[in-house]
Amino acid sequence: MANVRYMTKVKKIEQLSPEEIEALQPVERKFVFRSNDYYNNLIDWDNPDDPLRKLVIPREDELSEWGELDASGEHTYTKAKGLEHKYSDTALILFNDVCGAYCRYCFRKRLFMNDNDDTVRDLSEAIEYIKAHKEITNVLITGGDALVASTKKIRPLIEQLRAIDHVKIIRFGTKMTAFNPYRFINDDSLMEMIKEFSTPEKKIYFMNHFTHPNELTEEAIKGIHRLIEAGAICTNQTPMLRGINDDVEALKTMFEKLSEIGVPPYYIFGVRPTLGNEPYTMPIEEISTLFEKARVQTSGLAGRARFVMSHKTGKIEVLGMTEENILFRYHRAAEAKDRGKVMVYKRNPEALWFDDYTELVEEYYLQ
Ligand code: SF4
Structure with missing residues (x-):
């Protein structure tokens, strides 16, 4: 399949019945839909619980009034048009507002809504900001998914970033290797760009999803191979989601396969309390247990992911649990005072997010 066909209306999915399409109209009006025929063909349409179906096809319970649109407070860290700066060494460029398909659980679904002004076409302000902040050594290009755009559109940004001496690592946050691997299989100019700008001393990373x-x-494996061959470094990150990957066997298989193809598992995320995401949420302690069960059954290479919550204050890692307590550590902290902080809380099996833990037992610093 060389040409992948995109669809932005649920009614274009021929595998859904007219009744199903009708029932999904209010959901589609609230949270936009997008998928493509490559990805739809991976779905077993006879199985209503197919994990990939749950990933891209809207469902009525997304309409429950739960969560907020910007659950990680990304607006707070917007420092220039199209740029967020939360951790001192890393800046985030919101390149565009389209993805290869839309994950129903997306924490950035606000970008796909009509009144979004977080992404911009002109990134000159963002580039000037990065130039002026010498502490920025990493730039993450995300959105949306930059890889939806043509290489011709992406290349000028990479050229500008590579001209800034203190920017060492350029990362792409992308799910296109899952949503449309032909983007990587068919585009030689993308591979040439990676060869040119992922240098022995300054690499380009693809943070796959x-x-x-x-x-x-x-x-997908072919697409990944092309990236690695061109000189990119690959990793993987994903949330753990009810009904999609809340399964030890699936996680174990995925971790192993990823490590075999050269994509080390990097992060497992808790589902952010974003509007529309209630059906996908899982208690933190359940995620921790499933993640640990899968991790211990894999090799050291396959079991490298950390379980973190992308909280307003930083990336909070779940280190483990005792009968009574749960241990957290700031893996990344927005404020210097939190760096290296370990927090011990009384367990709360209902907790869906860090803020649901209220009984602090003790806190100390590892640094
Ligand atoms: S690929 Fe990422 S940004 Fe795009 S819809 Fe999925 S979670 Fe959201």
């Missing part, structure tokens, strides 16, 4: 082993198709 494989959520379930069913996404690791022959085509």
Whole structure:
């Protein structure tokens, strides 16, 4: 399949019945839909619980009034048009507001809404900001998904970033390797760009987003291979989601496969309390237990992911649990006072997010 066909209306999905399409109209009006025929063909349409179906096809319970649109307070860290700066060494460029398909659980679904002004076409202000902040050594290009755009559109940004001496690592946050691997299989100019700008001393990273082993198709593996061959470094990050990958066997298979193809698992995320995400949420302690069960069954290489919550204050890692307590550590902290802080809280099996832990037992610093 060389040409992947995109669709932005649920009614274009021929596998859904007219009744299903009708029932999903209010959901589609609230949270936009997008998918493509490559990804839809990975779904077993006879199985209403197919994990990839749950990933892209809207569902009525998304309409429950739960969560907020910007659950991680990203607006607070917007420092220039199209740029967020939360951790001192890393800046984030919101390149565009489209993805290869839309994950129903997306924490940035505000970008796809009509009144979004977080992404911009003109990134000159963002580039000037990075130039002026010498502490920025890492730039993450995200959105949306920059890889939806043509290489011709991406290249000028990479050229500008590579001209800034203190920017060492350029990362792409992308789910295109899962949503449309042909983007990587068919585009030689993308590979040439990576060869040119992922240098022995300054690498380009692809932070992939494989959520379930069913996404690791022959085509996806080929796409990943092309990236690695061109000189990119690959990793993987995904949330753990109710009904999609809340399964030890699926996680174990995915971690192993990812490590075999050269994509080390990097982060497992808790689902942010974002509007529309209630059906996908899981208690933190359940995620921790499933993650640990899967991790201990894999090799050291496959089990490298950390379980973190992208909280307003930083990336909070779940280190483990005792009968009574749960241990957290700031893996990354927005404020210097939190760096290296370990926090011990009384367990709360209902907790869906860090803020649901209220009984602090003790806190100390590792540094
Ligand atoms: S690929 Fe990322 S930004 Fe795009 S819809 Fe999925 S979670 Fe959201």
